[in-house]
Amino acid sequence: MAITTTSAAFWKGFRDGAPFMLVSGPFGLLFGVLASEAGLDVLTAFSFSMAVFAGAAQFTALQLMQEQAPTVVILISALAVNLRIAMYSASLTPYLGEAPLWKRAFAAYFTVDQSYALSIVQFETGEPLTLNQRLAYFFGTNGVVAPMWMSATVIGALLGNQVPESWGLDFVLPLAFLAMIGPMMRTPAHVIACFAAIAVSLPASMLPYNLGLIVAGLAGMMAGAQAELHLPPSGRKEPSPIPAPAQETQA
Amino acid sequence: MSDIDPITLWTVIIGLAVGSFALRFAFIGIMGGRAMPEWLMRHLRYTAVAVIPALVAPLVVWPTPTGGEPSLIHLAVGCATLAAGCFTRNVFAAMGTGAILLIGYLGLFG
Numbered sequence: 001m002a003i004t005t006t007s008a009a010f011w012k013g014f015r016d017g018a019p020f021m022l023v024s025g026p027f028g029l030l031f032g033v034l035a036s037e038a039g040l041d042v043l044t045a046f047s048f049s050m051a052v053f054a055g056a057a058q059f060t061a062l063q064l065m066q067e068q069a070p071t072v073v074i075l076i077s078a079l080a081v082n083l084r085i086a087m088y089s090a091s092l093t094p095y096l097g098e099a100p101l102w103k104r105a106f107a108a109y110f111t112v113d114q115s116y117a118l119s120i121v122q123f124e125t126g127e128p129l130t131l132n133q134r135l136a137y138f139f140g141t142n143g144v145v146a147p148m149w150m151s152a153t154v155i156g157a158l159l160g161n162q163v164p165e166s167w168g169l170d171f172v173l174p175l176a177f178l179a180m181i182g183p184m185m186r187t188p189a190h191v192i193a194c195f196a197a198i199a200v201s202l203p204a205s206m207l208p209y210n211l212g213l214i215v216a217g218l219a220g221m222m223a224g225a226q227a228e229l230h231l232p233p234s235g236r237k238e239p240s241p242i243p244a245p246a247q248e249t250q251a
Numbered sequence: 252m253s254d255i256d257p258i259t260l261w262t263v264i265i266g267l268a269v270g271s272f273a274l275r276f277a278f279i280g281i282m283g284g285r286a287m288p289e290w291l292m293r294h295l296r297y298t299a300v301a302v303i304p305a306l307v308a309p310l311v312v313w314p315t316p317t318g319g320e321p322s323l324i325h326l327a328v329g330c331a332t333l334a335a336g337c338f339t340r341n342v343f344a345a346m347g348t349g350a351i352l353l354i355g356y357l358g359l360f361g
Binding site: 044057077084087088093171173174176179193205218220222 | 259
């Protein structure tokens, strides 16, 4: 179906984004439950999800606050987990960068995994859209995901108050992180980054102020970057006999 | 579980809100279309896949529920969850595997 109006573009984004409630719903629920176990009340948990709106960073901060890590380390670590959204922002700029500043500010707030992934596919491979249609599509993809994330946090926080202490949810957050790692292993370089970070994190956990996390994170990033330089590219759909254009132009 | 000091909590929430927005706004709002240096992008590609394992590995080796004593149950459940994520490429399949194994092991041996 051709997208002819701004509102058609919004609803196309809305429909494309709707299935992702199956992701943002359970994650928001889990965040709410664990936040309430950590002693956050419902309003605080909701404010957290509303203000930050970035799942992995919220889980990271929650874990480190419970370990009584210094505030600076918590902020650096949680923002590091979130650095990928800066790359999303860079990648969307050619498509949305000409919008007025206030619309770009809203678009920035709504830049999350789902809205980015859907929008970039639509903009790069779909029919040509006007700037307003692109913005409408982008906001549409968040029509379900964003409200779902916030309301699921509230429901989770309410449920969390009912969960008895004896259930021992202490190990659920580590399991959630472990479950997130597997799908990130897209190339051998990602695997190397992951295992280098693990190898360094164990001895480095003896460092004070949770600095081990930052040391191990940097070690993993450097290992991944080096691996990318030295390993033959893999995971491409088909090995092309024609030399690819310079990698640098992609940014 | 120790309570979180409210000043730390709100500093973290506000700091993360401002920081996350800055990350999101950095390019679309300020940088325009200018490209970042390739060496920096190359490192940034691996931040999440390095920081999250670095955060979780000590929690699996020295788990909180045992008071930091290494535990075969938690190690086994952790490895199985990671493996399930790698094979299925699905966060929830992995989380379900981990949850079922944890409940099962704790029921049998806990």
